Amino acid sequence: MTQKNFTIGVLANKAGVTVETIRFYQRRGLLAVPVKPLKGVRHYTEGDAQRVRFIKEGQKLGFTLDEITELLSLEEDRHCREVKVIALKKLGLIRERIESLRKMESTLSDLVERCAGNNDSIACPIIESLSQASK
Amino acid sequence: MTQKNFTIGVLANKAGVTVETIRFYQRRGLLAVPVKPLKGVRHYTEGDAQRVRFIKEGQKLGFTLDEITELLSLEEDRHCREVKVIALKKLGLIRERIESLRKMESTLSDLVERCAGNNDSIACPIIESLSQASK
DNA sequence: ATAGGCACCGTACCCAGGTACGGAGACAAG
């Protein structure tokens, strides 16, 4: 379980990232740097691989590395409440971003629809709209 | 119309950005640098203010500065077709982003719902999910 | 014992869209 059994390159491979990314996570404090024997290279465990996968899953849900650091610190013991708070905040942010993009989508699709797309029309509605600066 | 009438600070104010931003747009080639009289400061026109507002409107619709540069170059004459192509590409990207965020939102809201939020439960579904690394 | 391939480490660079700093010149008010 605590057995150190593979090198950084193998760890990177197992977790689906590059060696540079592992080292980057170590610098960011997301991943511990294992003790280096006076002669030889550092050794990593299955737990390290699991941790990197946790980070990647967190990113897929939209969490930043700072948030993931916090989530990792809440991994052990019962911290459901704290975790839920972080998740709800992220959920709110995601919904805001969706709403903001939805507005862009709506305006832009309307403009595109109104744009003939031939170069004959009096004026391009898209250009017109940008020039209006309606605020 | 072509009358040069105000300074960079006034331009920034009119357009709702900072002086630094104006200078940044000049470096990026979005905005021309007016001739500087041998003695004195550069002067800007209402057209410059209009152009900065165009840039800001473009950003609100999700366009990058590079895309806005292109849109600005298509402002004059009839380039409706080319403009529409750019807008459609952007629209596609926005829709992709919405879809990606929607998936996050769905997964995360499901997890949040399943999370009791008290620290008593056996295991936090959110932490569990991140640890699964289901890919 | 030596060659090739990793590991180690510090540091610099990438993207986008700015923001900040600092010295020097210009200009308007008092």
Added chain:
DNA sequence: CTTGTCTCCGTACCTGGGTACGGTGCCTAT
């Protein structure tokens, strides 16, 4: 005519999440 506020200009820095480089050390197979 001096003081204070702009302007001008080059350059460095910021966020986030990495990617790249280059010299050296270590390990393994031949």
